[in-house]
Amino acid sequence: MIELRDVSKSYQQGAPAINHINLKIEKGEFVFIVGNSGSGKSTMIKLLMKELDPTAGKIVINGQDLSTLKRRRIPKLRRMIGVVFQDFRLLKDRSVYDNIAFAEKVVGASSRTIRRRVPQMLNLVGLSEKYRSFPKELSGGEQQRVAIARALVNNPSILLADEPTGNLDPKNSWEIMKLLEEVNRRGTTVLVVTHNREIVDAMQKRVVTMNKGIIVSDEQKGGHYYADKYVSL
């Protein structure tokens, strides 16, 4: 479960990137976060990972208050959260297999666990055949699948995706969204930041719309409608 209570975040200069936000996401939900550029979506993702600390308010994830979380304990938090980005962020000098295995090595998994889990993940994202390829030999969609596999290999309870289809064509975007939906169906809480209006409209999930650091609408089975409305304001 994710809960933001009256959370604000200001950077050194400019208006607050997040301005008194309240948001509650239950375990197992699938939520789209939409809103135009600069509305604070990425900042929110960073707050959830405790890459940044809020200037005010309280964030609780799986019962853990992030403000009282010791720096030393941050790795533990991040192991509960998988994350993928628009630019994939794969290690270019390593194969698909090694990129996924890397995430397991980082958390100190045994090589036996790694040998068991990596093929499972490859199978889930449909890249079993390409485990020896290097990132530059893959399409954008395939690279994002690898990133998703890497994010999930340690079995996090939450998956955060910051514009995961931002660099992809519509077909690949759809496949990635379908994959994320499948991940959610298997029990992971999924939060997807996106600009992709057709997909959001079509998938009929909960949609949280942000603008200038505030939540302007929060609709179950919502469309992209409110985002447009507030962009024009």
Add this chain to the structure above:
Amino acid sequence: MRISTLAYSIKQGIKNIFRNRFFSLASIGTIAACIFLLGIFYSIVTNFTHIVEQAEDQVSVTVFFNEGITQEQIDAIGADIRAQKAVGEVSFTSAEEAWEQFKADYFAKNPELAEGFSSNPLAKSASYTVQVKDVEKQSELVAHIEGLDGVRQVNYSARTANTLSDVGRLAGYISVAIIAVLLGVGIFLISNTIVVGISVRKEEINIMKYIGATDFFVRAPFVVEGLLIGLVGATIPLVAIYYLYSEIISYVMKQFSGLTNIVSFLPVGTIFQVLLPLGLGVGAGIGLVGSIMSIRKHLKV
């Protein structure tokens, strides 16, 4: 810590060294030079200390008396000398003993020659032999004894002793200065090597952080890298010194040929009892300090 984590850190540490060959080699070279000089100077200083100790054992002052001195006066002089700080053993040689000793030394093969002397030709040769514990105090002591009533002459071997301790001290100062400079350069180069390694792997480190790597896991490879560079940098000169030691000794012997008969040098095993842990320790220390400095500055996890 898990074995797999340790193995990972070591593997990555080694990888870093090879990925960053130029800087690694420069660091290893500097540390090697540092430890090499440390080793040579340690050998020299230890040997000189050893030699000075030998010489100190040999340093003695002989005190002769005025003609017609009484036994009471001789005893009084003896008591005064014994009261001096730098004085070790004091032994008295009577004129008769001196003559017997002389005969034994020089007329052993022709005792009939000694028969020619009707009276003791060394009648004036009663003496104290004074062991000097601290060579540096010798001149002071000699001056004091010379000032005593009834003392005719004081013989001593001032020059050898002074030269020995001066050379020893000079070698000590030079070694400390050069080693300090090289130590600094070594730490500087290692920390630069690590900084380059960190910047090359910036992307990977970022990924590791959001996957949930601990500080320890992110940092350990760089500590291993510094440590290994330090240890390799130390091992090369230690091996070299081990084999070159006798060559260096003979070189030193040639430079100070006057000492050849008086002194003996320490065996390589004795030197390495200290030099091996010292060298490896200094190498590892340079590596650790260098890498931890960089990590502190550039790897705020």
